[in-house]
Amino acid sequence: MQTIAERLQSAYVRIDQATDDAHRPRNSVRLLAVSKTKPVSDITQAYEAGHRLFGENYVQEGVDKIGQLQHLSDIEWHMIGPIQSNKTKLVATHFDWVQSIDRAKIARRLNDQRPDTSPPLNCCIQVNINDETSKSGVHPKQLQELVEIVESLPHLTLRGLMAIPKARMTQEEQEATLHTLEELFSEYRTKLSNFDTLSVGMSDDVEAAIQHGSTMVRIGSAIFGARD
Template sequence: MQTIAERLQSAYVRIEQATDNAHRPRNSVKLLAVSKTKPVSDISQAYEAGHRLFGENYVQEGVEKIIQLQQLSDIEWHMIGPIQSNKTKLVAEHFDWVQSLDRAKIARRLNEQRPANLPPLNCCIQVNINDEASKSGIPPNQLPELVEIVEPLPHLTLRGLMAIPKANMDAVEQETTLSMLEELFGEYRTKLSNFDTLSVGMSDDVEAAIQHGSTMVRIGTAIFGARN
């Protein structure tokens, strides 16, 4: 049975190979280890293996882990799940990134509740690229309006886009979906100074996502094993 350190190493190698195949620099894609439902001991093992970027889907669970591991001050914590209005204060006070921003109301609350002693909260707007009712995120045609609202907020830094493409797409649909995301990202990257992150690609589609400009892939099961 492989250790978490060994599985992490396999993920790094996979990303390196995909960036090589896409003719991109190896350091152009980051790995977000998705640690939802996993115990703090698993995160500690990944940390000891040198990993620093962790993603949580559930606010309460994520905050508990952040508090338990607060002595590891160089961990970068990403909130990647939906955020309810009554949880924005917790997110604003504890996380370094929010990748699932999809409403002006949430953006404004995070901005107001971000403590003054912390740097601005890094944010990605979640785009519902395949228009799936089961998923959070805004349709692409609403992106300009939300960008206009988020960009000037002083305690948020708009860093890019996040998406969860539809599962089990055929090659043509996958190509169309990822090309749309790549184009959207490229459009705003040229306009906005801090817009440098396209968070797309999970265990099943890492290679295709990197081929289409992903700068951050989110991998959970392949590192930590099946969810509890």
């Protein structure tokens, strides 16, 4: 059985190959290790193997892990799951990034509750790119309004877009979806100074996402093993 360090290395190699195939620099895509439901000991193993970016889907679970690993001060913690209004203070206080802003109310609460002693909270707006009722995210037609709101908030820094494309698409559907995301990202990247992140691509679609401009892929079970 492979160790977490070995599976991490395999993920790095896969990303490097995909960036080579897309004729992009190897340092243009970051790997977010999705550690939801996994114990702190697994995160520690990944950390000892040199990894520093970790994503959590559940607020309280993430906060508990951040507390247990606060001695590892160079970990970059990303909240990637839906955020309820009553959890925004926890997120604003403990995380370095939030990738799942999908409405103005959440953005404003995160801004207002970010401690003055902390740097601005790095944010991505989650786009519901396939307009699925089962998923969070702003519809592309409402994206401009939310971009303007987040950009106006002093304790947030808008870094880019995040999306979870529909599962089990045909290759043509996948291409169209990722192309639309790539165009949206490119449009705002030319307008906004800190807008540098397109977070899309998971275990099943890393190569296609990187081909279409992803700068961050989110991989969980291929690193930490199947979830319980």
